[in-house]
Amino acid sequence: MSHLDPEKRHDFVYLFDVTDGNPNGDPDAGNLPRTDPETMQGLVTDVSVKRKIRNYIDHASDEAKHKIYVRQGDVLHDKQKQAYEALDLESGEADVADVRKARSWMCQEFFDVRSFGAVMSHKELNCGQVLGPMQLTFARSIDPIAPMDMTITRSVPISEESREEKGESMFGRKAIVPYGLYRGHGFYNPTLADQTGFDGDDLELFWNALKMCWELDRSASRGMMGLRGLFVFSHDNKLGNAPAHTLFDRITAHTESDAPRSFSDYAVAVDDANLPDGVTLSVLI
Structure with a gap:
């Protein structure tokens, strides 16, 4: 299966949807769903998707080499300290050779470092910087979305003081997208995989994580x-x-509905005729 070969370049398109939820809140806008103000298309950051992938791999794989560097609740400084301790390096002003050793150790140890890359150049525990072979773009909704900011009620006070001050009920806010179909793009560059040690097992795990996260x-x-x-x-x-962009143009999603409310409102077309020589298409979902 060509999509599992880590020695070859892969460019991919993925589609995901949301119904009555907030796919990626914007902290600069009261956690409302991210939108492009010019087109009102919804946006989901690459960081948000990678967070899902990291969380899945953290739970799904027991292999030591599939540990996660950017793991929720952890301190990155502690992970870099592990590299220095494992290699018996002195913290402080590390020389170029020591930084390279630490960077290589981090790539071997952590899936997300050798996949997505990382900036680990803290001066006390400098592990350098890594440009990973697997890169994702922002995802953008196919059509404009109509975010809704709704009031929610909690009928149980958190404390007696709160009951006396605010009464039995308290109000909050919840933002949702009634429906949105989003499209994201990704790129796998094997020339960078050679530098980080990303291999076939990692590539297979990534595809599975993107499907199941x-x-x-x-x-x-x-x-x-x-x-x-x-x-x-x-x-x-x-x-x-x-x-890549000429290949991505072969995947289209279109709806005739003015207000699509489900994936069934869309027609997804795949043009796999007359692909360029040396290019194959795998439809994983």
């Missing part, structure tokens, strides 16, 4: 989210046989 991210605030399509264009060499 939504299942571990369920919450009332997320509503109903799920992956609706994953299309991988694989090249027969490291540098690629065609520009």
Whole structure:
């Protein structure tokens, strides 16, 4: 299966949707769903999607080499300290050779470092910087979304003082997108994988994580989210046989509805005819 070959370039498109939930809140806008103010299309950051992938791999894999560096609740400084202790390096002003050793150790130890890269150049425990072979873009909704900011009520006070001050009921806010179908793009560059040690096991784990991570991210605030399509264009060499954007244009999603409310309102078309020489398409979902 060509999409599992870590020695070849892969460009991919993924589609996911949300129903009655907030796929990615914007802290600069009261945690409302992120939107492009010019087009009112919804946005989901690459960081948000990678958080889901990291969480899934943290729970799904027992292998030592699949530990997560950017792990919720952990302190990054402590992870870099592990590298210095394992390699018996002195903290402080490390020389270039020591930084390279520490960077290599971090790549071997942590899946997300050798996949997505990381900035680990803290001067006391300098592990350098890594540009990972797996990169994601922001995801953008196919059509404009209509975020709703709703009032919610809690009928039980948190304390007697709160009851006396505010009464039995308290009010809060909850933001949702009634429905949105989002499209994201990703790129796998094997020339960078050679530098980080990203291998075939990692690539297979990534595809599985991208498919299944939504299942571990369920919450009332997320509503109903799920992956609706994953299309991988694989090249027969490291540098690629065609520009990514020309391949991405072969995947389209269109609706005739003025107010789509489910994935069934969309028609997804895949043009796999006359692909450039050396390019194959794998439809994983």
